[in-house]
Amino acid sequence: MATRNSGIRGLRSAVAACLGMAAGTFAAMAAQRHTLDAINARLEHLEKRALTQQQANLAMQQRQHWELLSKAMDNPELTEVLDIFAVPVTVQKRRQYLFANALYTNLLCYHRVGNLTRDEFFKHARGMFQNPIVREYWYATRHLRASLKGTEEAELGQMIDDLLLQLDEADTDEWWVIGDPPGDA
Structure with missing residues (x-):
């Protein structure tokens, strides 16, 4: 036991x-x-x-970009510093291009901070590029975007290049239906 x-x-x-x-x-x-x-x-x-x-850093950079462009657009001597276009342009045209750059950069910034999806970016760009001066600016700065390979900005630029090609080839005046929004990638 x-x-x-x-x-x-x-x-x-x-x-x-x-x-x-x-x-x-x-x-x-x-x-x-x-x-x-x-x-x-x-x-x-x-x-x-x-x-x-x-x-916040992106917003600050956007603000500084706008301030610099504003100074250049207000002063023809400063505008000459930003003569980076593929073809020579008048002072008036240069100022218009700088404003087109500000519009596009603003749209790009809105997308980067998350205020616009890629789809919304596309739709806003489709409207913005109906303006012939904005298109001229885009074509005059093509050489500058060539160095952006492999970046999101390069992808968005290519998306706009494709859109402009589709708009140019379209057989309708209903520009708002041209091109398929890319969806969010």
Whole structure:
């Protein structure tokens, strides 16, 4: 009988040890999970903050871009500094091109900060490029966009090039139906 009680006590001790080990493992896993959740929450916060900071930086850059273009459009001597077009243009045409650049850059910035989807960007651009001066500007700066390969701006520029080709080849005056919006990629 003593051997039997000893065996039961040994079994109870082994079960208790296993339960203790399991409880310890469970507690360690719970603590580890809590730590991982805390790290994940911190990373999400940092990513959100970085995105917000990136958007703020982009907005600041947009504001500076507009201020510089405004100064150039107001002063013919400064406008000459921005004569980067493929063909020589008059001061008046240069100022119009600079304004077209400001319009396009504004649209691009709206897309980059998330205020416009790619589809909405396309639709706004389709309307903007109905203006012949904006189209002239676009064609006069084609050589500048050639260096943007592999960037989102290059993809959007190519999308506009394709749209302009479709608009030029269209046999309808209903420009608002020309081209398929790209959807959001």
